[in-house]
Amino acid sequence: MKNNQEIQMMRKTNMRIFPLYKKLGWDYLFFYxxxxxxxxxxKGISASDVxxxxxxxAFFSIIVQIxxxxxxxxxxxxxxxxxxxxxxxxxxxxxxxxxxxxxxIIAEFFCAIAFSIKNxxxxxxxxxxIPPSRYKSKIFSKISAKGASxxxxxxxxxxxxxxxxxxxNGYLPxxxxxxxxxxxxxxxxxxxxxIKKKTKSKLMYKEQIKNVKDGFIFILKSERLKALILCASLxxxxxxxxxxxxxxxxxxxxxxxxxxxxxxxxxxxxSAYASRAQNKFHEKFRNKSLFVISILLSISTIIAGxxxxxxxxxILLLLxxxxxxxxxxxxxxxxxxxxxxxxxNFANQSIDTKIFAAKNLxxxxxxxxxxxxxxxxxxxxxxxxxxxxxxxxxxxxxxxVEKYMKNRVGLKPEExxxxxxxxxxxxxxx
Numbered sequence: 199m200k201n202n203q204e205i206q207m208m209r210k211t212n213m214r215i216f217p218l219y220k221k222l223g224w225d226y227l228f229f230y231x232x233x234x235x236x237x238x239x240x241k242g243i244s245a246s247d248v249x250x251x252x253x254x255x256a257f258f259s260i261i262v263q264i265x266x267x268x269x270x271x272x273x274x275x276x277x278x279x280x281x282x283x284x285x286x287x288x289x290x291x292x293x294x295x296x297x298x299x300x301x302x303i304i305a306e307f308f309c310a311i312a313f314s315i316k317n318x319x320x321x322x323x324x325x326x327x328i329p330p331s332r333y334k335s336k337i338f339s340k341i342s343a344k345g346a347s348x349x350x351x352x353x354x355x356x357x358x359x360x361x362x363x364x365x366x367n368g369y370l371p372x373x374x375x376x377x378x379x380x381x382x383x384x385x386x387x388x389x390x391x392x393i394k395k396k397t398k399s400k401l402m403y404k405e406q407i408k409n410v411k412d413g414f415i416f417i418l419k420s421e422r423l424k425a426l427i428l429c430a431s432l433x434x435x436x437x438x439x440x441x442x443x444x445x446x447x448x449x450x451x452x453x454x455x456x457x458x459x460x461x462x463x464x465x466x467x468x469s470a471y472a473s474r475a476q477n478k479f480h481e482k483f484r485n486k487s488l489f490v491i492s493i494l495l496s497i498s499t500i501i502a503g504x505x506x507x508x509x510x511x512x513i514l515l516l517l518x519x520x521x522x523x524x525x526x527x528x529x530x531x532x533x534x535x536x537x538x539x540x541x542x543n544f545a546n547q548s549i550d551t552k553i554f555a556a557k558n559l560x561x562x563x564x565x566x567x568x569x570x571x572x573x574x575x576x577x578x579x580x581x582x583x584x585x586x587x588x589x590x591x592x593x594x595x596x597x598x599v600e601k602y603m604k605n606r607v608g609l610k611p612e613e614x615x616x617x618x619x620x621x622x623x624x625x626x627x628x
Contacts, residue, residue: 208390212327213341215388220320220345221352223283223382226290228356228374231462232364233293234445235455240368241296246577249442251302253569256438258310259562264414266314267555275326276391278319283383285312290376294369310562317558321538322551326392339476339539346473346535354466361459413552422618423541423553425606427560429488429599430537435564436495436592437530439572443588444523447502447581451510451519461520468524469531476535485608487536489600491529496592498525503585540607549621 226233237243270278285308292305321342328337360371417423448458472479483490502522509515541553568588575584611619 208392209327209329211388211390212323212392215385216324216327216341217345217348219382219385219389220342221348222378222385224346224349225353226286226375227349227353227378228360228363228371229290230353230441231357231445231458232360232371232455234442235364235449235458236293236368236372237296237302238449243296243299243302245446246573247299247302249439249446249569249576250573251299251306252438252442253566253573254303255306255310256562256565256569258307259314260559260566262311262314263555263559263562266311266558267318267551269315270319270322270551270555274391274393275319275323276386276389278315279323279386279389280383282312282316282319283379283386285309285315287376287379287383290372290379294372294376314558318551318554321542321554323389323392325542325550335539335543336477338542339535342538343473343476343535346531347470350466350470350473350531354463354470357459357462357466359459361456361462364455364459413549414556416549416620417553417556420618421606422609422614423556425603426488426537426540427557429492429603429607430533430541430557431561431564432592432595432599433488433492433495433529433533433537434561435568436492436499436588437526437533438565439568439588440495440499440526440585443499443572443576443581443585444502444526446576447506447519447585448523450581451506451516461523465524465527468527469534472528472531473535476532476539479532480536480539485603486600488533488540488607489596489603491533491536492596492599493593494525495529496589496596498522498529499585499589500593501589503582503587503589506582506585507580509582 234245234248237248238245269281273281289305289308289312292301292308296302296305324341325338328334328341331337356374360374363370363374417427445458445462448461453461480487499522502519505515505518505522509519537557538554541557542550572584572588575587
């Protein structure tokens with residue numbers, strides 16, 4: 199049992215490190231955008247196979263998600279974050295050595311394990327490092343947003359640099375990404391474990407597995423969490439596919455790697471702004487926030503496809519296509535910050551890792567399904583037509599999901615049932 203001084207030191211240390219850690223390690227710096235060009239131009243792998251590799255990532259993530267949650271329970275949040283970062287380093291090495299789709303599948307397996315662990319351990323580590331209070335949700339979102347906006351700014355700078363580095367040598371951006379991952383791994387060692395475990399025994403392991411099972415049963419019974427996770431999974435799946443589709447469309451429009459990098463950098467600046475503005479966005483749209491984000495993404499996808507058909511050689515049409523990418527960047531930045539805030543409401547240390555694990559599990563189910571469809575479409579037609587089809591499908595789905603969420607999400611605390619607030623820290627304090 200920690201004494202008060204140790205607890206204060208833990209909270210102070212973790213809350214200080216976390217924003218910097220997230221800035222550098224939330225995702226791969228120097229890699230995205232250029233990864234599509236690296237795999238298609240340097241490695242000679244087809245665009246449809248590059249999209250298909252994302253489907254394998256989703257498939258592996260589904261398989262390893264529950265084991266990953268158990269790993270976090272066994273190793274603790276800090277050690278799990280360290281493990282996830284080491285696996286990310288291995289992923290980047292395999293990417294550099296890859297020659298075909300099979301190699302990419304192996305790489306995606308390591309990537310899936312890494313992020314399945316990190317996506318459970320990291321938000322939970324922050325959540326348990328913040329003292330319980332009525333302002334905990336705001337503090338969580340503020341710290342998380344600070345890290346996210348910092349990541350987007352660094353990502354925008356790295357995308358410009360990687361565009362130029364790619365022209366010099368296609369491997370240089372990937373090497374830079376690996377170097378950052380090594381730094382992040384070292385940085386994660388500085389965290390202090392917020393939840394001290396008792397001496398491990400077979401009985402304790404069985405108890406932890408039972409707790410994981412009970413947690414997932416609670417989530418499946420919660421109408422609020424089911425609605426949130428459904429909406430989050432769909433938005434995430436669309437963002438996931440668009441991250442490749444937009445680059446593929448720009449490549450088809452004959453834009454150079456430098457121009458693509460600059461456009462991606464501008465998008466990252468917009469994502470940074472969106473992540474910092476998430477509180478204002480939430481205050482304006484309240485329980486409609488996720489629906490507004492989803493419709494922005496789906497409608498802009500349709501517009502990108504329509505104008506992308508004839509955009510090559512036409513400046514005005516090209517600018518419209520680029521504008522849709524910037525809208526996508528805004529939606530991505532806003533969603534990525536706001537969703538963890540929504541999911542951690544009414545959650546304490548007994549349930550938070552299970553909620554984040556459930557989100558990751560179901561979003562990867564949707565990523566796999568949509569990834570197969572996206573890869574199939576890209577193998578049959580141009581990216582522009584693929585975006586029109588995907589955009590129309592998601593617009594219809596989001597309209598239906600909004601109706602499902604209407605009486606389940608965004609209610610006042612007292613309007614939820616006792617079951618919904620079973621793990622609410624504020625309720626426990628009342």
